[in-house]
Amino acid sequence: MKLYAPKYYRNFKCIADKCRHSCCIGWEIDIDESALCKYRASKHPYASEVLNSIEQGESAHFRLCEGERCPHLNEKGLCNIILNLGEGYLCDICREHPRFYNSVVGGSEVGLGLACVTACRLVLSSDEYTDIIEIGELCGESDCEYSISEKREAIYKILSDREKTYAERLLHIQKSYGVSPSFKSDGEWRELLDGLEYLDPAHRGLFSVYSSELSENEMHACELERALAYFIYRHCGKAQSDAELREYLGFCLFCERLLASAVRDGGVDIHTAARIISEEIEYSENNTEDIVFEFYFTES
Ligand code: SF4
Numbered sequence: 001m002k003l004y005a006p007k008y009y010r011n012f013k014c015i016a017d018k019c020r021h022s023c024c025i026g027w028e029i030d031i032d033e034s035a036l037c038k039y040r041a042s043k044h045p046y047a048s049e050v051l052n053s054i055e056q057g058e059s060a061h062f063r064l065c066e067g068e069r070c071p072h073l074n075e076k077g078l079c080n081i082i083l084n085l086g087e088g089y090l091c092d093i094c095r096e097h098p099r100f101y102n103s104v105v106g107g108s109e110v111g112l113g114l115a116c117v118t119a120c121r122l123v124l125s126s127d128e129y130t131d132i133i134e135i136g137e138l139c140g141e142s143d144c145e146y147s148i149s150e151k152r153e154a155i156y157k158i159l160s161d162r163e164k165t166y167a168e169r170l171l172h173i174q175k176s177y178g179v180s181p182s183f184k185s186d187g188e189w190r191e192l193l194d195g196l197e198y199l200d201p202a203h204r205g206l207f208s209v210y211s212s213e214l215s216e217n218e219m220h221a222c223e224l225e226r227a228l229a230y231f232i233y234r235h236c237g238k239a240q241s242d243a244e245l246r247e248y249l250g251f252c253l254f255c256e257r258l259l260a261s262a263v264r265d266g267g268v269d270i271h272t273a274a275r276i277i278s279e280e281i282e283y284s285e286n287n288t289e290d291i292v293f294e295f296y297f298t299e300s
Contacts, residue, residue, distance in 0.1 A: 250295030
């Protein structure tokens with residue numbers, strides 16, 4: 001089946017040991033069965049080290065070291081599994097990060113998650129989000145029957161119209177699709193944000209500044225536009241019906257306002273705020289579901 005991606009996707013390259021916020025720190029990495037089989041079958045002495053570093057909980061994962069570092073991240077910031085066994089021995093999560101996939105009719109779409117600092121810089125600096133291009137083939141077949149591409153194009157057409165102010169474009173999207181985070185008060189949203197699960201509880205404070213207020217001269221309008229385009233690509237791409245598309249669009253509009261609030265009142269730069277929102281919300285199924293659920297059957 002065909003594989004599609006935003007045009008900027010091809011410019012992504014992990015900077016590995018140069019990364020100042022490595023994804024090999026702070027995350028509990030689940031190991032897939034196929035990688036486990038490879039470690040068990042290998043005669044290489046490092047494969048035994050890998051097996052000894054695995055903890056069996058609800059799912060197999062690497063036991064983190066001090067500072068929540070992956071046990072295979074060496075002092076130079078490089079991966080000892082790659083150095084000793086080769087890239088073919090990475091588990092799915094390590095090989096694919098920061099990529100995400102959505103099934104579409106006749107194929108699959110791939111994108112880059114904002115939790116990766118390098119992907120975040122690329123996504124927030126690229127206006128090529130409207131160009132979704134074919135980049136290759138994937139094994140397997142897609143069983144997706146809901147076509148997102150024309151619907152997403154229609155949203156992107158409004159979003160990318162820079163003849164209008166950013167605020168006008170956001171309001172146009174909210175009105176056209178009958179969905180907006182402002183159906184709840186800022187206080188209600190803050191309460192919901194406070195009750196989410198957090199990787200780093202200090203981020204609760206950053207989210208406590210949430211406001212749906214939209215200014216005519218929105219700071220960082222271009223980056224916010226690109227971030228919203230990314231949220232739409234990532235989350236609306238999961239919709240299997242018009243009703244779901246609307247719910248996910250509500251979620252995306254909410255994440256965009258959370259990003260705008262964190263930058264305006266949270267004392268962090270836009271790349272840091274986007275990374276934290278991605279880590280805390282997008283990479284938590286529970287948090288994403290809790291917010292998407294709020295848009296179930298709502299009217300703006
Ligand atoms: S966060 Fe991104 S750039 Fe940094 S190590 Fe991970 S994939 Fe590479």
